[in-house]
Amino acid sequence: MLSMTEPLLVTGASGYLGRNIVREFLARGHKVRGLTRSDASSDLIRQLGAEPVRGDIMDRTSLEAAMNGAVALVHAAADTDHGRPTRVQELTNLQGTQNVYDAARTAGVKRAVHISTEAVLVDGRPIVNADETWPIPEKLAGGYSRTKAGAERVALAANGNGMDVIVMRPRFVWGRDDTTALPQLVAAVKSGKLVWFDGGDYLTSTTHIANVVEGVRLCLEKGRGGQVYFVTDAEDIAFRPWVTALLATQCIGVSGVKSVPRGLMNFIVNAGELLANLTGGSLSGPLGRQEYATVGNTVTLNIAKARQELGYAPVMSRAAGLSELEAWGTSAGGEEIMQRIDASRAP
Numbered sequence: 001m002l003s004m005t006e007p008l009l010v011t012g013a014s015g016y017l018g019r020n021i022v023r024e025f026l027a028r029g030h031k032v033r034g035l036t037r038s039d040a041s042s043d044l045i046r047q048l049g050a051e052p053v054r055g056d057i058m059d060r061t062s063l064e065a066a067m068n069g070a071v072a073l074v075h076a077a078a079d080t081d082h083g084r085p086t087r088v089q090e091l092t093n094l095q096g097t098q099n100v101y102d103a104a105r106t107a108g109v110k111r112a113v114h115i116s117t118e119a120v121l122v123d124g125r126p127i128v129n130a131d132e133t134w135p136i137p138e139k140l141a142g143g144y145s146r147t148k149a150g151a152e153r154v155a156l157a158a159n160g161n162g163m164d165v166i167v168m169r170p171r172f173v174w175g176r177d178d179t180t181a182l183p184q185l186v187a188a189v190k191s192g193k194l195v196w197f198d199g200g201d202y203l204t205s206t207t208h209i210a211n212v213v214e215g216v217r218l219c220l221e222k223g224r225g226g227q228v229y230f231v232t233d234a235e236d237i238a239f240r241p242w243v244t245a246l247l248a249t250q251c252i253g254v255s256g257v258k259s260v261p262r263g264l265m266n267f268i269v270n271a272g273e274l275l276a277n278l279t280g281g282s283l284s285g286p287l288g289r290q291e292y293a294t295v296g297n298t299v300t301l302n303i304a305k306a307r308q309e310l311g312y313a314p315v316m317s318r319a320a321g322l323s324e325l326e327a328w329g330t331s332a333g334g335e336e337i338m339q340r341i342d343a344s345r346a347p
Contacts, residue, residue, distance in 0.1 A: 002030065002111070002220055007070040009033045009109075011057060011100060012077030013050070014041035016179050017115060017212060021074055022050045024213040035066050035077070057096035063103035072220055073112040075100050075155070078148065080180070082290045084281050085143025093147035094154065101158035101165065111164050113219045114155035118171040118205070118230070118301060119145045119294060126202070126298040132228045132305055142290025156226055164225030168215050171232055171301055174246065175209035175321050176328040182246060189252055193286065198262040200240030202298040205232040210316035218310040229306040233321075234314050236300045249326040265296065 002008065008025055012018040013034025025032050026049050033053050034045035042052035055062035057077050067073065075097065079089040097114075104112055121127055122145050123137040140146045152167055159165040174181055188194035207215075215231035223229065244254050260268075269292045272285015306312035316324075 002072055005031060006072075007031045007033045007051070008072045008074065008220075009035060009053075009067050009070040010050075010074045010076060011035045012075075013052075014044050015076060016177065016209070017173065018074075018076045019044065019048060020177065020209050020213050021076060021216055022048050024217065026050055028217075033066065033070065035063075057100055058091065060099050060103055063099055064106050067103055067107035067109060070107060071110050073100070073104050073109045074115065074216055074220070075112060076115045078115070078151070080144065082142065082144050082294060083288055084276060084284070085146070089143050089147055093151045097151040097154045101155060101163075105158065105161075105163055109163055111220055112155075112158075112166070113216050113223070114152065114165060114167045115216070116152050116155075116167050116169045116228070117148050118169050118299060119290075120149040120152055120169070121145075122290075122293045122299070124289065124293040124297065127300065128298055129300050129302050130230075131302040132230060141293035142288060144290050145293075152228075156228075159226040164223070166219045166223035166225060167228040168212075168219050168223075169228060169230050169301075170207035170212045170215065171230075171299060172204060172206040173209055173212055174206060174325075175316070176324050177209065178325070182250070182325075185243060185247060186250060186252060189247060189254065189257070194243075194254070194257050195265075196240050196257060196259040197265050197292075197296040199259050200243070201238050203236045203300050204239045204242060204295075205236050205299060205301045206242065206318070207232045208314070208316040208318070208321040210321070211314045214315045215306065215310075215312060218306070218312050222310045224309065227309075229310060229312075230301040230303050231306050231312060232301050232303050232314075233316075233318055234303060235318065237318070239295070245322055246325075249322055250329050262296075265292065 008030055010018050010021050013022055022032050022034055032050040034050045035055050036042045036052045037056055045052040053066040055066040079092040120136055122141045124141055136149050155165050269289055273289050276284035
């Protein structure tokens with residue numbers, strides 16, 4: 001059981017995952033610290049009721065100071081860009097993760113949850129009912145998958161010698177307060193770039209933000225060190241009706257969205273990757289391999305291990321989450337939250 005008096009530190013605390021983790025543990029009476037890099041982020045964490053601590057995952061000294069006295073850690077900070085690989089993403093997801101766990105060990109942290117992703121399995125082929133024994137492919141779809149897989153290895157290597165590190169992998173995180181997937185989908189519709197791949201009838205797993213947070217809580221309390229756990233909404237859904245339902249919560253229709261045959265889409269993506277490689281990224285296609293592999297094919301996950309070992313069960317149904325998202329998106333409170341989120345993006 002987590003201590004209620006000794007701090008839990010959350011990296012990436014002002015991000016979508018981080019701030020929802022902060023809210024949940026505060027609501028449960030825990031003392032929470034949020035690692036922040038800017039005044040705006042610090043203000044947001046303070047408004048949530050947590051203690052902001054300035055630091056950067058690329059700076060070991062600031063990390064050790066932030067973790068001093070903490071007994072638990074949730075590492076949610078990451079560069080989640082799905083575009084072409086960058087040196088910044090490489091450093092953030094690999095060296096940054098190494099810094100976090102090195103500092104955690106120095107500070108005497110006992111339990112850590114590493115937020116990973118199903119993208120560590122994504123190579124462009126269908127993933128059907130994958131469990132935690134599904135091997136990480138040698139050749140992954142792009143920089144995001146590759147660096148997050150590397151970050152997982154760093155996290156698992158840090159397990160032991162007095163510190164339990166548990167890895168959790170959600171898929172397609174969504175819900176209230178969303179500043180990741182939903183805004184990108186809205187922008188794609190408004191720009192005319194959204195298309196259905198081969199009709200969009202393939203299945204996907206999803207994970208409401210409340211279910212992500214529940215998974216974090218259970219991993220911290222019950223997870224076995226050195227283990228990986230998938231968490232999802234339990235019921236899979238076809239991609240096209242799912243995205244249609246998400247966009248409908250924002251009063252956006254998809255009647256004009258076209259379907260592109262998979263063979264043609266594969267050609268477009270491969271040609272774009274070749275063009276980007278030849279021009280050093282100055283020219284590219286409309287969709288990169290990482291993006292296409294993430295959302296353009298079946299990706300479904302088996303959560304039996306989390307159910308059995310953690311007692312995990314979704315706390316938010318898809319229907320209830322969609323209703324909540326619709327109410328949030330049209331409320332004045334939602335607009336005010338979005339303004340604070342925009343301000344928190346400052347480095």
